[in-house]
Amino acid sequence: MRIWDINPGYLNRQSLLGEHRELHAIVSVITNNKKGYSNHPETLRWKGHGRALTLRHDLLVAEMSLRGFRHKSPLPPPPETGEWPVKYIDEPYRQFSLLENKYKHKEQGRISLPRNARQLWHQHRYSVLARNPDIYEAISSAVSRMKKNENFSDLANELTEILRQQPSSRGIRNALQHMQRHMSDFSLPDGRASESLSLKTLLMNIQQRTMADNASYLTASTALSELDVWI
Structure with missing residues (x-):
């Protein structure tokens, strides 16, 4: 599971839609206390940050809309508390490198790495x-x-x-x-x-x-x- 921290414009279509699905999965695990992926580093990182997670979702949806995708899966209202996570799993600079390797000979994002x-x-x-x-x-x-x-x-x-x-x-x-x-x-x-x-x-x-x-x-x-x- 992966929730990126860099702007969604850098993601290609597959990664953009994939992160959207995984974000919904993380929200479901957290809000419903599900055991699956409950101890995944990405899930743990976002616990207590529901408002920020909703903003990340909105950023994904805005990018999806710009590229012509229709969005039909809104998130439940987030808690009023919860700032952005303090730590990254991979810092933004490293995330660019990960995507560069991932996208070799593949479709690129809207924004060039x-x-x-x-x-x-x-x-x-x-x-x-x-x-x-x-x-x-x-x-x-x-x-x-x-x-x-x-x-x-x-x-x-x-x-x-x-x-x-x-x-x-x-x-x-x-x-x-x-x-x-x-x-x-x-x-x-x-x-x-x-x-x-x-x-x-x-x-x-x-x-x-x-x-x-x-x-x-x-x-x-x-x-x-x-x-x-x-x-």
Whole structure:
């Protein structure tokens, strides 16, 4: 059993659907006190973290929806308590390596597995911008000073932790407006300004245009699916 910590955009279709099934299985084991897999490291890791487990489920569903999958298996309401697990079974940097080996000669995820810090940062930048512009600037500056082949395990951990934080509505709108600027011929319904649209409508327009045109820069953005969870 495996619940990944990195963004679901890195998972291929088989892994994405597989994690969704396994997450439901873990929830069933925990909530119904089932013996099967009750002592599995992944099950033990998520005990007492029902709210975070539900958020991970929602992130999977958002990515599934972006890729055209229909979701018909909601989770029961989570407990109000339960932060994200403190420890990883494999740290995010290691998870990228595991997927690289797993996906050799196989279908890749929506987002390419990062080869260096700059690629990883560009994939996460709008998600970070939605949460904290100051942290966005700080990380952007730090990454620009990193060498091409420098180890980026600390950055992978930091970005994973940042994306677990809830962005404000204002932050989401700011990130979406930055995203739409990468579409030179982007247009909104009836010529309206982005400020007049709901966040949901604005994101849907960006998603539809990006996926239809395969705009590579935005297609490889974690924000394309994960921001939907917070709207």
